[in-house]
Amino acid sequence: MHENRTLDWRPLLRAGLLAGIVPLYTAAIGMVEVFNAREVVQGLLTLGEMLVIFPSLVVGYLVALGLRRSGSNPLVTLASALIAGFIAALPVTLLVLINAAIPLRGMFVSVTPKLIEILLFEQEQMLTGLALLIGALTLAGGLGGLAAFIPDRFRRALIVSLVVVILSGLLSEFIKQILQQFISRSLLKQIVKGKSLTSQAAAAIFVVTYLVSLFWSTKGQDVKSWYAGLPAAQQRQSRRVWRGILGIFLLLLPWIMGPYLSEVIDNVGLYVIMGLGLNIAVGWAGLLDLGYVTNFAVGAYITGVLISTGPLGIGARLGIDPLNFWMIIPIAILAAMFTGFVFALPVLRMRGDYLAIATLGFGEIIRLLALSDWLKPYIGGAQGILFISKPDLPGLAELLPLADWAPGFVELAQKKGVLSGLLKLLFYGEFSGPQELYYVILAGALLVLFVALRLNNSRTGRQWMAMREDEDAASAVGIDITLTKVLAFTVSAASGGLAGAIFASKVGTIFPNSFSLLVSINVLSLIIIGGMGSIPGIVVGALALIGLPELLREFSEFRLLLYGALLVVMMLVRPEGLWPSPVIRREMAAVEEESEEPPPTDKGTPETPQALHSLWEPTD
Amino acid sequence: MRARLYRLNWVDVVLNTFRIVIIVAVIVGAFNTITSGKYTGDQWVSLIMSGLAQGSIYALIALGYTLVYGILLMINFAHGEVFMAGAYTAYFLATYSARKGWLESQPLLTILSWILLAALVSMGVAVLLERVAYRPLRGAPRLVPLITAIGASFFLQYTFKGLYGSAFRTYPEVAALKGSVEMGGAQIPVVQIFVFLAAVVLMVGLYWIVEKTKRGKAMRAVSENKEVARLMGIDIDKVIVFTFMLGGALAGAAGVINGLYRPQGVNFFMGFFPGIKAFTAAVLGGIGNVPGAFLGGILLGVIESLGPNLVLDGLGIPAANQLKDVIAFTMLVLVLIFRPQGILGERLAEKRA
Numbered sequence: 001m002h003e004n005r006t007l008d009w010r011p012l013l014r015a016g017l018l019a020g021i022v023p024l025y026t027a028a029i030g031m032v033e034v035f036n037a038r039e040v041v042q043g044l045l046t047l048g049e050m051l052v053i054f055p056s057l058v059v060g061y062l063v064a065l066g067l068r069r070s071g072s073n074p075l076v077t078l079a080s081a082l083i084a085g086f087i088a089a090l091p092v093t094l095l096v097l098i099n100a101a102i103p104l105r106g107m108f109v110s111v112t113p114k115l116i117e118i119l120l121f122e123q124e125q126m127l128t129g130l131a132l133l134i135g136a137l138t139l140a141g142g143l144g145g146l147a148a149f150i151p152d153r154f155r156r157a158l159i160v161s162l163v164v165v166i167l168s169g170l171l172s173e174f175i176k177q178i179l180q181q182f183i184s185r186s187l188l189k190q191i192v193k194g195k196s197l198t199s200q201a202a203a204a205i206f207v208v209t210y211l212v213s214l215f216w217s218t219k220g221q222d223v224k225s226w227y228a229g230l231p232a233a234q235q236r237q238s239r240r241v242w243r244g245i246l247g248i249f250l251l252l253l254p255w256i257m258g259p260y261l262s263e264v265i266d267n268v269g270l271y272v273i274m275g276l277g278l279n280i281a282v283g284w285a286g287l288l289d290l291g292y293v294t295n296f297a298v299g300a301y302i303t304g305v306l307i308s309t310g311p312l313g314i315g316a317r318l319g320i321d322p323l324n325f326w327m328i329i330p331i332a333i334l335a336a337m338f339t340g341f342v343f344a345l346p347v348l349r350m351r352g353d354y355l356a357i358a359t360l361g362f363g364e365i366i367r368l369l370a371l372s373d374w375l376k377p378y379i380g381g382a383q384g385i386l387f388i389s390k391p392d393l394p395g396l397a398e399l400l401p402l403a404d405w406a407p408g409f410v411e412l413a414q415k416k417g418v419l420s421g422l423l424k425l426l427f428y429g430e431f432s433g434p435q436e437l438y439y440v441i442l443a444g445a446l447l448v449l450f451v452a453l454r455l456n457n458s459r460t461g462r463q464w465m466a467m468r469e470d471e472d473a474a475s476a477v478g479i480d481i482t483l484t485k486v487l488a489f490t491v492s493a494a495s496g497g498l499a500g501a502i503f504a505s506k507v508g509t510i511f512p513n514s515f516s517l518l519v520s521i522n523v524l525s526l527i528i529i530g531g532m533g534s535i536p537g538i539v540v541g542a543l544a545l546i547g548l549p550e551l552l553r554e555f556s557e558f559r560l561l562l563y564g565a566l567l568v569v570m571m572l573v574r575p576e577g578l579w580p581s582p583v584i585r586r587e588m589a590a591v592e593e594e595s596e597e598p599p600p601t602d603k604g605t606p607e608t609p610q611a612l613h614s615l616w617e618p619t620d
Numbered sequence: 621m622r623a624r625l626y627r628l629n630w631v632d633v634v635l636n637t638f639r640i641v642i643i644v645a646v647i648v649g650a651f652n653t654i655t656s657g658k659y660t661g662d663q664w665v666s667l668i669m670s671g672l673a674q675g676s677i678y679a680l681i682a683l684g685y686t687l688v689y690g691i692l693l694m695i696n697f698a699h700g701e702v703f704m705a706g707a708y709t710a711y712f713l714a715t716y717s718a719r720k721g722w723l724e725s726q727p728l729l730t731i732l733s734w735i736l737l738a739a740l741v742s743m744g745v746a747v748l749l750e751r752v753a754y755r756p757l758r759g760a761p762r763l764v765p766l767i768t769a770i771g772a773s774f775f776l777q778y779t780f781k782g783l784y785g786s787a788f789r790t791y792p793e794v795a796a797l798k799g800s801v802e803m804g805g806a807q808i809p810v811v812q813i814f815v816f817l818a819a820v821v822l823m824v825g826l827y828w829i830v831e832k833t834k835r836g837k838a839m840r841a842v843s844e845n846k847e848v849a850r851l852m853g854i855d856i857d858k859v860i861v862f863t864f865m866l867g868g869a870l871a872g873a874a875g876v877i878n879g880l881y882r883p884q885g886v887n888f889f890m891g892f893f894p895g896i897k898a899f900t901a902a903v904l905g906g907i908g909n910v911p912g913a914f915l916g917g918i919l920l921g922v923i924e925s926l927g928p929n930l931v932l933d934g935l936g937i938p939a940a941n942q943l944k945d946v947i948a949f950t951m952l953v954l955v956l957i958f959r960p961q962g963i964l965g966e967r968l969a970e971k972r973a
Contacts, residue, residue, distance in 0.1 A: 029778075029779055109783075346957050558782070560778050564777075
């Protein structure tokens with residue numbers, strides 16, 4: 001076979017510079033500096049350094065992989081990877097040099113002395129620092145190139161275990177919070193120190209995941225076929241056991257996680273509720289709604305007015321007792337549905353992109369009205385509504401003389417621990433903190449999930465999907481488009497109202513600024529990134545988009561930047577989402593099978609499967 | 621007659637009631653305000669003039685939406701950010717030149733240099749946007765590029781926040797544009813006249829490019845029919861890039877002009893509301909129609925400026941100026957419901973319009 005022995009410069013330059021943009025960009029917008037505060041492995045690697053070094057590693061790997069596939073000489077391949085890594089170092093080197101000549105900070109506020117220090121690996125001398133920087137990035141390119149020589153199976157295990165180590169490094173603060181309830185303090189210190197993993201823990205995690213994923217890649221198929229070979233009854237039983245374990249896990253989750261993490265889970269849960277609702281309009285009916293916050297705001301404000309014990313609540317205004325949280329839930333849902341209905345009417349005849357902008361306008365109108373002095377006497381204007389009470393249920397201790405019957409249990413409820421919290425909630429029925437409110441949110445999410453699952457396979461659900469695929473065809477087979485659209489907006493609004501009610505009661509005070517466009521964008525992003533029309537996708541999307549940034553405060557500063565980038569990249573690379581709905585996955589598989597039947601004549605770029613195109617109306 | 625009444629859809633009934641309610645509210649509000657004599661004629665003139673100035677800024681941004689829509693049939697949601705990029709970058713040159721004293725010695729040339737820089741930066745951002753985010757998706761279903769555009773919009777906002785910081789900045793004061801001229805008994809600030817004239821000059825320039833140059837002819841051909849244009853030997857990609865460049869340049873210029881008119885509030889978020897309002901203006905005038913965008917911008921500016929005082933005040937709503945943006949958004953929804961083809965737009969086939 002003909003071996004390519006010469007270096008191909010042009011693609012190398014392109015790939016290297018593309019990779020070099022990442023450290024330059026992230027340094028210039030301040031990401032490197034902010035992320036540098038988070039160590040992944042103690043004393044070894046910070047997240048900021050990863051941003052600088054990783055692109056070189058990746059580009060070296062990709063360049064080497066491409067050259068190996070085309071049958072290049074190993075030495076040329078390795079040299080190419082090194083050179084790509086070297087080129088990737090140039091843009092950021094240039095930044096350091098220019099900044100030394102003309103201080104850039106007057107314009108680019110993020111180019112701070114601290115940033116330069118980080119980029120120069122804390123060297124006093126600029127030249128040694130630059131040499132280190134260039135050397136490190138070149139070396140990273142070479143390492144990436146070497147990785148391309150490892151056989152497939154081992155390489156995959158390597159990548160998986162690296163990702164796991166990095167993730168657990170990032171989340172080590174929370175791993176610590178969870179672990180400290182179960183293991184001794186001295187052992188904990190061996191694993192997590194400060195906010196990062198110790199190097200021995202990182203090494204241990206790496207080795208274990210490496211072995212496990214290696215085992216799975218060789219034996220995984222056997223395990224799967226063993227499971228598939230089990231009798232049906234046994235399979236069903238094992239599934240039931242798994243479901244039971246999941247249920248118990250969900251029930252105990254807040255007490256395992258502790259109060260801070262429960263707060264995060266609560267927020268994720270609220271977004272799951274909203275995501276499930278918006279998914280009806282966007283994912284199933286194909287109506288891109290950018291004003292979902294309207295429903296959330298209506299739910300929250302109606303809750304605020306009806307149950308607040310402050311001056312704006314009906315208690316103070318009309319002299320009636322404020323309503324109870326549980327009574328407000330149906331009212332909030334109905335109010336949101338009514339809003340959804342009213343706002344659906346004007347947009348019924350609008351085409352997709354006009355509809356998006358019009359709904360965005362609705363969301364802003366609601367926020368501006370809530371802020372205005374005009375409605376201030378009713379909903380508080382910029383000061384918002386205060387003193388919204390928390391949910392409350394009659395507890396067992398109030399219903400039964402528990403203290404006489406089982407004093408041990410009552411005593412246990414006063415202590416700290418996984419079971420005590422749950423017992424306390426059962427005995428006294430006060431949903432005062434994030435750990436207790438979790439159950440309200442869980443119940444809400446399960447309710448919405450149930451409704452969504454039932455709707456998905458119902459006649460109405462099918463009508464929505466038919467309308468999404470082709471409005472004219474749906475209308476021709478007798479679907480009332482007007483009614484179907486109105487229904488989609490109305491039903492989708494319901495869970496926004498529910499989330500709003502829970503939110504208002506959870507935070508206790510609501511301000512117009514909590515109801516900005518960002519809520520709509522958050523919900524929309526999590527649906528699209530999780531996978532349009534897919535219910536598990538929404539949970540994955542909410543965990544990734546709402547949960548992660550709250551866990552990693554460094555991320556939250558760049559949250560919207562990352563959302564934006566993710567939306568663009570997702571649309572370009574994987575428009576079906578992280579966890580696509582089975583319908584879309586099936587259609588994609590069908591397209592792949594079809595295209596496999598006739599052998600491909602030429603190696604063109606793979607086209608987006610047709611199935612995706614039917615997700616939304618065609619271009620013309 | 622009876623048959624027609626019978627065929628009236630219930631949605632139409634609701635929407636027409638809505639339309640009547642709005643019209644009645646506008647008439648009652650205006651009537652109340654005018655009969656109350658709360659504002660003098662001069663005040664109305666100055667309100668209209670400031671509306672014209674603000675509207676011409678909207679118009680310049682709206683042209684970018686309309687040009688892109690005319691050719692690609694897509695809403696470039698991130699166009700507001702293109703505007704912000706130019707305005708924010710030129711701010712640094714502006715403060716620098718004010719510090720160096722160039723602004724006092726050569727005001728016109730200095731302002732021109734700001735406009736040039738802003739136009740270049742915005743052009744760069746617009747072209748990059750097209751290349752990275754929109755071109756790969758050209759054949760995709762309509763909503764895919766829209767979602768990309770929303771993503772790109774946030775990406776650009778927070779990129780500039782990272783680059784330039786989140787502080788609110790203020791353009792330097794231009795001594796040459798201070799003062800006012802008397803016109804029909806009202807004092808009109810020179811700045812407003814300058815803004816309006818600058819916008820008209822840019823608009824005429826654009827009109828000339830689109831109507832008289834070969835590039836413009838190619839643009840019109842592509843917007844008429846892409847396939848036929850390709851067969852005639854027109855490089856579609858080049859035309860599209862040129863369109864984004866034109867729109868970007870106008871947005872950048874609008875950024876500086878906006879900075880002269882309203883020096884405060886230069887920030888990474890400054891493009892968002894003008895972007896939506898300019899989109900409203902483009903729809904109002906008839907999207908895809910160049911003179912329509914200008915007309916729509918001016919109209920929106922005047923309505924937004926008069927509306928709170930003329931209508932909302934008359935309806936007894938306190939602090940009506942807070943609801944300025946509500947008027948703009950309501951206009952958007954009203955136009956989209958009742959005349960989606962806009963004032964100057966032709967009726968397009970259902971699928972296109």
